[in-house]
Amino acid sequence: MTTGAVGRAYPRLEGREKVTGTARYAVEYPVDGVTYGWAVPSAVVRGRITRIDAAPALALPGVLAVLHHGNAPRLAPGPEPELWLLQEPAVHYRGQFVAVVVATSLEAAREGARLVRIDYDAGPHSTVLTDDHPGLYRPDQVNPSYPSDTAEGDFDAGYAAAPVRMDATYRTPAYHNNPMEPHATTAQWRDGRLLVHDSNQGAVAVKAALAELFELPRESVRVITQHVGGGFGSKGYPKAAVVLAALAARQVDRPVRLALTRQQLFGPVGYRTPTIQRVRLAADADGRLTAICHDSITQTSTIREFAEQVAVYTRSMYAAPHRRTTHRLVRLDVPTPFWMRAPGECPGAYALESAMDELAIAVGIDPVELRIRNDPAVDPELGRPFTSRNLVGCLRDGARRFGWADRDPEPRARRDGRWLIGTGVAGASYPARARAGHPGADQP
Structure with a gap:
């Protein structure tokens, strides 16, 4: 048995189905008596629903039901408050799903959703991330379980004593995330058992959440996820569509298909939080770092804490005797952020690597050489050797292949009309986890 994949050609098991169009996704399975659900989002940022008039929607031919907090099946409170849908009149953010229309056709469900009349008692709200927000706080930890702040040495003293300093925000x-296939589910109940065809990146997690919410034994819930049309992290855990479809199917006692619209993917299913990052770097005259500080500010919702690990990237990327990283968070009236492609590392690397480029200009040395000079021999935070790290080799080989030495190093020196044309470099890393074993452990 071998686990090697790099440099080998392996045909995808589902490749033929996908290229011939025979692959079935969550709302493409044939189901007898299927109906269609359409989610209704909140029109206010924060407040309470005071009245729902479903009569115009129910009068539309084909509409079977309008679910809302006043008539939807009850769910058990669970660890994920965002999944406790249609259970209360409170509105926590604009776009929160507050009703579902079920009809015999997709067109009737969509038109019915437009006809639902909802009155709100809107309250004051805060939705803009700022570096001086009065609600800023230090979370106990950042995702998935890193300490919020770290410090080694004396950053303030090291920074003040350095001949070259860089401070930028x-x-x-x-x-x-917005994957090609939106969040979508076909849900049906049979003799007290729940079957869902759902687009997700973790069927086991979806099964566990549904069992808890509907107070079912796990063996009474079946989740089928044969193909997923993208997720980029947003489908790693259960989201609104699967819960709304299951609620609606229980209410009308018929299978329900529900797919979020493209517009509805902007928020309620997660997103990468905006960030405000201050990076301070200090170096000697040769460009060797003497102090590093990375302060990150991000947002979360008022109903669940999600603390993006933005500054964790900086803790192990480059060496310096004085280092500090901090994370601050603020609860806003917005949807909860969620995992998205290299969470933490993506925005964190952007800030640190941009700062390294600016430091290279301040010191007057090549950006590639600056990174090579500051490559750590061991993990700067843990003091342990890296299992795998070849940044210096990658930088040198990349510089050779891209003709780095022949570029014009002057910033903003090349233009194509109104476009600036540049050549840049950046480091990157991502944590990899492996289980310890012994020789021959992977042999049959």
Whole structure:
């Protein structure tokens, strides 16, 4: 048995089905008597629902039901408050799903959703991330279980004593996963058992959540996920679509298909939090780092804490005797952020690597050489040797292949009309986990 995959050609098991169009996704399985659900989002940022008038929707031919907090089946409170849907009149963020229309056709469900009338008692809200927000706090830890802050040496003293210093703040916006196949589910109940065809990246987690919410034995829940049309992290845990479909199917006692619209993917299913990052670097005249500080500010929702591990990247990327990293969080009236492609490392690397480029200019040395000079021999935080690290080799080989020495090193020196044309370099890393074994352990 071998675990090697690099440099080998392995045909994808599902490749033929996908390229011939025969692969079935969550809402493409044939189901007798299927109905269609359409989620209704909140129109206010924060407040309470005071009245729901479902009569216009129910009068539409084909509409079977309008579910909302006043009539939906009850769910058991669980560890994920975002899944406790249609259970209360409170609105925590704009776009929160507050009703579901079920109809015999997709068109009727969509039109019915438009006809539902909802009155709100809107309250004051806060939705903008700032570096001076009065609600900023230090979380107990950041994802998945890193300490929020770290410090070694004396950063303030080391920074003040250095001949070269760089201090810059970087901001990144929210990023949305938005996979090609939206969050989608076909749910049906049979003799007290729940069957869902669901688009997700973790069927076991979906099964566990549904069993807890509907107070069922786990063996009474079956989750089928044969193909997934993308997720980028947003489908790693159960989200609104599967819960809404299961609620609706129980209410009308018929199978229900529910797929979120493209517009509905912007928020309620997760996104990468915006960030505000201050990076301070100090170096000697030769460009060797003497002090590093990375301060990160991100947002979470008022109903669940999600603390992106933005500055964790900096803890092990480059060496310096004085180092400090901090994470601060603020609860806003927004959807809860969630995992998205290299969570933490992506925005954190952007800030640190941008700062390294600016430091290279301040010191007057090549950005590739600056990174090579500051490559650590061991993990700067843990003091342990790296299992695998070849940054210096990658930098040198990349510089050779890309003709780095022949580029124009002057910033903003090349233009194509209104576009600036540049050549840049950046380091990158991502944690890998492996289980310890012994020779021959992988042999049959």
